[in-house]
Amino acid sequence: MMKRVNKIAIELPIPEHGDMNAAAAVQELMGGKFGEMSTLNNYMFQSFNFRGKKKLKPFYDLIASITAEEFGHVELVANAINLLSIGNTIPGDPDTAPLQNGKDARYSTHFTTTAQTAYPGDGMGRPWNGSYVNNSGTLVEDLLANYLLEIGARNHKMRVYEMTTHPTALEMIGYLLVRGGTHVIAYAKAIEVATGVEVGKMLPVPSLDNNQFDYARKFMDRGLFNVLYTWGEPEYRDINQIWKGENPETGEPLHVIDGMPKGAAVPDLPELPEQFAPGIDRDDYHRILKRLKTNM
8 A cells, every 4th residue: 555645855946937948858857768757667566566575575675665755756856847837828818828838838748738737758748658667577687777777867867957947946856866866876785785796886876976966965965865764664674684884975874764754845836727727716616615515
């Protein structure tokens, strides 16, 4: 079962004006081959299908713990895209073309299909697909695939970071650079425990240190590069058999938090009458409210 907490991983700046092309670029971090939907679904299916859970419990716990975090990463990217869509249309009568910016937008799907919210697809509008999932059933192969997936995801985050100066996008990417880098190390350590091979020496993480990104530095200062979470479930505490020792990049001690990130409030998106979203006017609202009270 999954438990949903009504928070997002970090607080995101609420912009007065978004950036429709930044939102398009961030879509790659949602539904691209190395996006958060890929990391989530890779680890989710590996955890669902894991054989020998009791015998190889620390590895199962590691993949399951990171799966839970990836749900939050998909949610965080979606909220960043939604906030980047603020102020990109011009409210008004339909004959004034209130969505006129959409015809010149690089990502018209945000205007025609999703009412200026996140789409489960990549930066070019192609839907995410399950062929991006590697679930071979062979533990070491899957761990290596996960390591490479996280490196690919890190490359894409660094590139999208360099495509925009919008603080909402950069805040989100800065956080994910730190947490994604943590997952790179986690899978490298798991491979070393399983095989004795220090895979990080053969296939190193991209050379840019997280501290070179202004929006990542504060998350490094909070120590978020050194922790994994049990999400408050005692069954997952055996990740401490893998996640231990020192961070190979910083030399700081690694530790498992028996809980979850503090989180922040989920943004309440404003109504967009020009997008007919949510399509409930004042009279509709009062009728719905009356029915709700009647059914109490």
